[in-house]
Amino acid sequence: MTSKHGSASPTGATMPRPLDRTELTRFTVVERWVHRTTSTLMMVAIVTAAFLYLPQLAELVGRRRLLVTVHEWSGILLPVPLAAGLFFRSLRADLRRLNRFGAEDHGWAWRAMRRGTGLAGAAGKFNAGQKWYAALIAGAVLVMMGTGLVMWFPNLTSLDWRTGSTFVHDWLALIIGVLVIGHIRMALKDPEARHGMRTGRVSRAWARREHELWARELDAQELDAQAQDQARTRDRGQGPDAGRDGGRTEEQGRGRGSADDS
């Protein structure tokens, strides 16, 4: 956000903004906190599950009633951060992106598995693997909550339901374990992705490499913002009003940052 822009000379106003500005905003504060709290709850649920389920670990700590209580509450609270995040536009915008599979996502996950993510083709802000993970884990959490509640309040349902719920809860837990380990492994392989989730910002070079279509999308937005600047400058006949121009620049900066001004 160059506030000097408006006060500069007319030639300054038409000078192109540098496209290789080093950092792009990938996640807002809200999104990072939703991720942080959700992942904490998920890890608590997984660790307590392991200590309840695996005999070697159960023998280590015992304390079954405490573990059950912590497990139940961490599980039931899992969707709360995301639900709270729904009040924020940036998170809703990224949810829309995760939900929608475009032409670039077709077969992407398959190619990524066979040749690696680097050779699977250009991806948008989220690649198809990330979209699949988000959808699978969201569905799995819903099922785990439903089956978990059946076991939590056994008097509400019949024995067949409880047996069925235990069956689903146990096996789906293994699948979730595999998914989460995969998710963490992908993060461990990419320090800059972790940096992005920690600080909200990523380098333009990383975005071009890992999420090419998203980087191009942001480039297009910036070019377009410049074009608008130029057009307005010309319309007003070389005399940009410093105050108004500065205000507009600010607005465009924000829009570019959160990339959800659609």
Place this chain on the structure above:
Amino acid sequence: MLVKAAAEWCNRGMADRGGTAGKPVGRRVVLGVAALGAAGVAFGAKAQNVLDGVLATVSSKDPTGLTGLLPGGGGFRFYSVADSIPHRSDTAYRLTVDGLVERPATYTLAELKAMPQTSLVKDVQCVTGWRVPKTQFGGVLLSQLLAAAGVKPEGKALRFTCFDGVYSESLTLDEAMRPDMMVAHQMNGTPVSDAHGGPVRLYAAPMYFYKSAKWLSGITVTDRVMPGYWEQYGYDVEAWVGKSNGRNDAPTS
């Protein structure tokens, strides 16, 4: 120039839609997983039965024992409400019998082994669903310990306490006199291990396994039933397998 700007503005719109256009596959996957989960709940009881059979076959030939960790993989699950596995050596172990009895007593493990021994081979059924077939327990029948102690007329029930410091259980006197209620120091031909509640545990064969208190250290005869640990959290005091806790498992004894 205006035309160009307008075109770019349109392109920007296109670019933005590029991020959110396409099919809502994510939503479909979420709903699909939820539907699969519901189907699993509906048919899980049957599927578990089939899987139990398969896993039993596989784990009998699995030298690593890893299949035993899979859901329904058979074998015992370790449940303890205490903070660690309590250990009592064979020589330090004591079992006290007191309360409404004529002759309170304290037994060493050697003294228990010197009494008439009984061996039972029956299924173990946990209230959470797992069942271990044909498990052997050896030890002294409760009825023999009670006969030796001489229960007073006002004695109506038994309270069991454990050296994990937390767990407790209960039986009525009539239940305790059955020939399948024992104080066990042997399991599957070997001494009861620490994890299984050794050196001495209760074995209440016809009841869900939470009645079979591990790490047994005290038997007190009381004038009424005092509910045990899990029974204070909603589990049935009368824990007959197949006739309590809303379950219909096949009886174990």
